[in-house]
Amino acid sequence: MNATPTPASAPRIAVIGAGPGGLTCARVLERHGIAVTVYERDASADARDQGGTLDLHADSGQIALAEAGLLDEFFALSRPEGQAKRALNRHGEVLADYTPPADEDAAPEIDRGPLRTLLADSLAPGTVRWGHALRSAAALPDGTHRLTFDNGTTADADLVIGADGAWSRVRPLVSDAVPVHSGVTFIEAHFDRVDTDHPEVAALVGDGHTFATGDHKGLLAQRNANQHVRAYIAVREESEGGRPAGLPGDTEAVRAALLEQFTGWDERLRLLITDNDGPYVHRPLFVLPAPHTWPHTPGVTLLGDAAHLMSPFGGNGANLAMLDGCELALALARHDTVDAAVTAYEEVMLPRAAALGDGADILARVFGPGDRTAADVPDFGREKEEYRRAAAAYGNR
Incomplete structure (x- = not known):
């Protein structure tokens, strides 16, 4: 141009x-x-x-x-290689696993x-x-x-x-x-030196992104540079005066509340709640x-x-x-x-x-009721x- x-x-x-x-x-x-x-x-x-x-x-x-x-x-x-995408349901069953060609x-x-x-x-x-x-x-x-x-x-x-x-x-x-609150809030969690300190999370996330959704919730993770992974624990959250009320502030209290919400989810996925380094970060989604x-x-x-x-x-x-x-x-x-x-x-x-x-x-x-199936996953x-x-x-x- x-x-x-x-x-x-x-x-x-x-x-x-x-x-x-x-x-x-x-x-x-x-x-x-x-x-x-x-x-x-x-x-x-x-x-x-x-x-x-x-x-x-x-x-x-x-x-x-x-x-x-x-x-x-x-x-x-x-x-x-970060274009890789893996979709699972809340029971840990893989619905899609996309690996990009080397020249993508x-x-x-x-x-x-x-x-x-x-x-x-x-x-x-x-x-x-x-x-x-x-x-x-x-x-x-x-x-x-x-x-x-x-x-x-x-x-x-x-x-x-x-x-x-x-x-x-x-x-x-x-x-x-x-902006208005979308009704969905991400609770961000961090994992440092993931390949050495969190090998199970590294395997779950791979080179790109992994996400599992169902029952109005989700667990999503993305690999960043320098062996860092960010996870986003997605929950439905009611708002007060246009802004979400928020979870408890104490790290262990937040973890306990999240684990209760994700009862019944596959334990490999729940590592994104239990094994993070440092506190959670509250990130409500607005549009x-x-x-x-x-x-x-x-x-x-x-x-x-x-x-x-x-x-x-x-x-x-x-x-x-x-x-x-x-x-x-x-x-x-x-x-x-x-x-x-x-x-x-x-x-x-x-x-x-x-x-x-x-x-x-x-x-x-994405955060609707019930379980996701392969038909719900985009063709990456x-x-x-x-x-x-x-x-x-x-x-x-």
């Missing part, structure tokens, strides 16, 4: 959030000679755990990385931390202003916006791009929508009810979870955020005005997100074929 010449004007562009979408947007803008500033609440790229592994799809995340000039670097860091590149895995570092390090020095948590964004009489940060600094921008996730501080400028749209608002737009917060099932979140960021940057490079660029971007992004929905129906199906090989087909169609637009 080739860009038309950059507009002569130099708008002040502020990206709020240095996640995959915001950093991709900034990288593509800089490749087209457009200055941008990214404001991020974290003190540095590695100030906190970035989360688990991502599969970057050929028809979305990889398209964005190619436009960012980082696709080869991504493949060098990624784990193609439709959706390789990469941990969130290395991906963030790859994108952040590709930007010009000073592009990311770490330690800038947005407190408020307010419209000014001249059509620009003033950003106020918790550290006491302010900045004015001609375009504010909300890439600040589920609880976006930018979203209220265009929409009064707020933005779809379709989430807003009237075109000069000087502001959204991307990624700020625009379309979805269930993690399907792996669309980070992939769409990166594609959003890429397409918004290209629109800004190809149009004479910011307003025309944002309009063109939203005309593509909003319908695409609406068509995918918020994933609440997937959660209801066909999924990869669909990513390649859609990537080819995208390139031929």
Whole structure:
């Protein structure tokens, strides 16, 4: 994809959030000679755990990385073997066991931390202003916006791009929508040095992902880099005032409560509850009810979870955020005005997100009553074929 010449004007562009979408947007803008500033609440790229592994799809995340000039670097860091998938029922019976071919590149895995570092390090020095948590964004009489940060600094921008996730501080400028609890909560558990210290968990998870669901619950695990496994213990959880009530805070009390909920499940699966290193992490799943749209608002737009917060099932979140960021940057490079660029971007992004929905129906199906059967398991090989087909169609637009 080739860009038309950059507009002569130099708008002040502020990206709020240095996640995959915001950093991709900034990288593509800089490749087209457009200055941008990214404001991020974290003190540095590695100030906190970035989360688990991502599969970057050929028809979305990889398209964005190619436009960012980082696709080869991504493949060098990624784990193609991480595309392996094993599905079981709650009794431990294997329903599907997919091993990718050695040359499968439709959706390789990469941990969130290395991906963030790859994108952040590709930007010009000073592009990311770490330690800038947005407190408020307010419209000014001249059509620009003033950003106020918790550290006491302010900045004015001609375009504010909300890439600040589920609880976006930018979203209220265009929409009064707020995330709602999906009814499902993940309790995250960690396993370090899994091959040596937790060999039974290592065997269960293999090179990629293992998941078992049934009776409104689930046990899911993913291999990360450096012999690390993250498990997600999925439970139905009632909400109070829009937020889930939560399990007990003490680690042993949480473990006891979870073991009671998973009574009767195969003991190999229950290792994901009993053998973890350290405390559990409470991760309720929220979604933005779809379709989430807003009237075109000069000087502001959204991307990624700020625009379309979805269930993690399907792996669309980070992939769409990166594609959003890429397409918004290209629109800004190809149009004479910011307003025309944002309009063109939203005309593509909003319908695409609406068509995918918020994933609440997937959660209801995956964590439904009774036992799963082989018929409930997706065809993982066909999924990869669909990513390649859609990537080819995208390139031929």
